[in-house]
Structure formats: C-alpha cells, structure tokens
Amino acid sequence: MAKALKYETVKEFIFWSYANLAMAHTAVERNQEKYGTFNYIIRAKLYKGLKDETMNMRTIFDDEKIKLQTGQICNYCGSKEKLALDHIFPQKMGGKDDAENLVFACRSCNSSKGKKCLMEWMNFNGEFLPLMIIRRYLKLVFQYCKENGLLDKRIDELKSLELPFKVEFIPTKYPKPKELKLHSNQKLI
C-alpha cells in the first residue's frame, strides 16, 4: 500500500503521534491483544479532526479523571518510594515550573533520566512509558511549538534548534496493546 507521507509540518507530526497514542489507548482500555479496524478508525478520525480543527488534543480523554487516578506515585514506574517532583521539560531547557510540566517521580527514575529528554530516556530504556505520561509530553510539545511559532515548520527544521524535546524520539509507532499501560500503577495484562 503506497501512501504519501502522512505529515509534513511539525503540527501534523504531533497530531499524527497523538492520533497513534489515542489508538493505542483505546486498544489498551479494551484489553485487546492487537490493533484492529476499530482502533485504526479512531486514529484516522482523530488525525483528520485535529488537522481540520474539529477536534482538539483533549478529545477522547478526560483530564480531571486522570489526575485523580495518578495520585502520589512515580508517574514513570509506579513506585511510591522517595518521590520528588520532576520537570518533564527540564527547566534549564525552558521547561516551566507549572503543574502541566511537573509530575511525581521516584529518585531512581529521576537519576536515570538525568538530563535526557523524556522520550530520549524512554528510547534509551527500550521500554514504553505509560501512555498518559506520553500524552502529557505531547501536549507540552504542542504548547511549546505553539508559543514559539514552530507549528508550521518542517520537522527537519527543528533538528538544528535547541529545544526542551528532541523531535526524533517522539513516537509515531506503538508496541502491541498488551505491552502498554495507561498509568504507571496499572499492571500489564
């Protein structure tokens, strides 16, 4: 099936990543073994909706509910030990000191992550983080690009810039649903 590249601009890339995340989310929520037609439809509809602005990045999810579920645990690994607040986008790189950018993380994750951007760290670990934290990350990327006039740039134009995220590590492909979790305190099926 020869298809044209699905995205060209930074905005389209973020939306495509987000649509794939939502697809993975629906499959995990329904305890599916693998992706099926229903999930692909969700992805296609959301991607189209985001591009033509009939949907936004909150569509499908309920933020308030999510806050209640995460509580005081490491948002990366689920540990309840030695928690501290972690800036998802490092402050040195322009990350804000606000609720959107702050999550609880355990000391072990914190030191392992070090100065790496979150997706770079995930890539380094070779294991996917909970979908909800990736979702938060994508929202931060979108917000940052919006505030800095980057949304309509081409993706390769970002590679030469100093940014609090590395575009090449942002996932557009997700593992099978049974290998993914929504939250860090969720057990794998």
Ligand SMILES: [Zn+2]
């Ligand atoms: Zn942890």
